[in-house]
Amino acid sequence: MTIDLTIVNGKIFTSEGFKEGGIAIEGESILKVGKEPSLPKASLRINVKGALILPGLIDIHVHLRDFDQKQKETVETGTKAALAGGVTTVVDMPNNKPAMNSLKQLKKKEALVVGKAAVNVGFYSLLPETLEEIFSLARGGIFGFKIYPSATLYPHKKDEQLQQYMAKIALTSLPLIIHADAANAAEKEAELYSSNLPAIAAFLKAHPPQVEAQALKDFIILNEESKARLHCAHISSKKTTDVLEEYSKKTNLSSEVCPHYLFLTEKELQKQQGLAKCLPPLRTTTDQKALWQALIENKIKIIATDHAPHRYKEKFCEFEHAASGIAGLETLLPLMFTAAFKGKISFEGLIPKLTKNPAQFLGVADRGELLAGNFADVIVLAKEKTIIRAEEFQSKAKWSPFDGFHSAVTLKHVFVNGAHVKDEGHIILKARTGKLLKSKVKISEERVHPTEED
Missing domain, CATH: 2.30.40.10 (Urease, subunit C, domain 1)
Structure with missing residues (x-):
């Protein structure tokens, strides 16, 4: 044979x-x-x-854009960027235009993958408009629900209704993925830009580390009865790693960190301005050291990029008008494996956080290990030594704070x-080889009230 x-x-x-x-x-x-x-x-x-x-890398936090944001990125260009970076599976975040929060929109997103995706693609959803749609989206194959501070439901907005959603999500065993910040962060940022503070100082003051940590705590407290899976996206501060340490054994809580928080600090933000602007913001060297320590001690078990492509003019402009986000699919591998070769982290400590652990997080049993x-x-x-050259990226975002x-x-x-x-x-991509991935959800019917319909 x-x-x-x-x-x-x-x-x-x-x-x-x-x-x-x-x-x-x-x-x-x-x-x-x-x-x-x-x-x-x-x-x-x-x-x-x-x-x-x-194993091919698995990135659980990617913004592929497309539709009304195709000028920034598409499924085709984003997955080709993933391929170029050694990432063979990505999961797309739902804060698109139009928003991904319904079965109808999920079907439209899925149609973009077939015949166009260079790597495997799955999807998350925002919280849907009604509780009844939680189960239908879960059965439709999404990998989790994402919640942002700008959402209608967030701690200190409509807590009772949010708890109802959390209870429903808990029955699906899918994670609720948290962007931890103040519920009024956007309003606070706009207010501070209008003050006498320099723009970067205003931005940092609007999104301080203690607010990120407190937001995560608020979710944990609201989740005490429901016991839904909680996942804190893009952890950026020591204060938040302290929350992880305090609650990780008491609740079903996971987390991720992005390379830009491991390699850049607010000093780089001052230097590169809008190019290095992201949310949460880059933090201090103390925060950075705490993130590395949490990663090495396996308190943070997943590394994800938060690949957030924008057009050149949206990054190279006055700081307060610059879009937040860093394109990371083509820098993840060179950054993290260079750190391993230099002894910053062991290969045994690094590789599962890019492969096996994210596969387990997604419930994908047949990927992530050889x-x-x-x-x-x-x-x-x-x-072999090489140099990151942003102009050669496959992504539409041909810029990076890691250029060079x-x-x-x-x-x-x-x-x-x-x-x-x-x-x-x-x-040498001759045909689009990526697959549409769907979660395999089992609704915990025994915990559903007998009269409840989904």
Whole structure:
């Protein structure tokens, strides 16, 4: 029997660390993992010459835009950016235009993936307009519900109604993903811009670290009875890591951190202005050290990009008018693996936070690890120096505060569902190989009131 391909002479990342060997791929799946003599004969044999063979990265926090924001990014350009960065699965955030908060809009979003996505794509939803839609969206295959400070429901706005939504979400076992900030943060920011404070000082004062931490606490308290899964997105401060430490063993709470909070501080915000503007804002070196420590100690178990592309003119303008967000799909891998090669974090501590842990968060059992039977989402990394050049990004956002960063690694190969889509650094995408991913939800009917309809 001759199979499709083998990747040989590499260092494979397993649950027991790195092992020398290779993998055999047939169709969309991994057939076998082991040393070359044990692998079947293949039509294509790729010798990676000692490079690292890893699961494709999984990014649970991405803004693919499209529709009324296609000038910023589309599913096609965003997933191609993911491919270029070694990210083989992304989940799209719902604060689009139009907003993603209904089954009707979900179907429209899903239609963008088929035949256009270079990598696997799943979706989140905003809180829908009615409680009844929680179950229908969950059964429709979303991976969670996202809530923003600007939402109608948020702590200190309509707490009783928010608790009703949390109770309903708890029955789906899907996470409620929190953007932790003050409910009136946008109004506060506008007010401070009108004061005598410099623009950056006003921005930082409108979104202080203690408010992020308190917002997370507020959600935890409101969730005491419902016990829904809570996930704090883009943690940025020491105060919030303290909340994690206090409550992580008492409640069903998870979290993520983004590379820009690990590599940049508010000093860089002062230097790069709107280019480095994001929400939550960049913090102090003390906050940054606390984030690294929480990551190393496994208190934060997921690294995500919050890939937020904007047009050039929306970033290179007066600070108060600059859009918040940093495009991160093509900088995630070089930043984090350079940190590992430099000893900032161990490979064993880093890789699961980019692969296995986000897969488990999503409930996707057949991705995130190099195991026989899993989908063949695979990347190959070599310890070769390269430089981040934003002008070469596949994303429409060809700018980055990391432009010019010297990376210790080069992405050599990418395989998505068994298809070889990046070869020796060159994208060879002949067809869109990404799949539409859907969650597999089981509603906890035993906790639903007998007269309740969904």
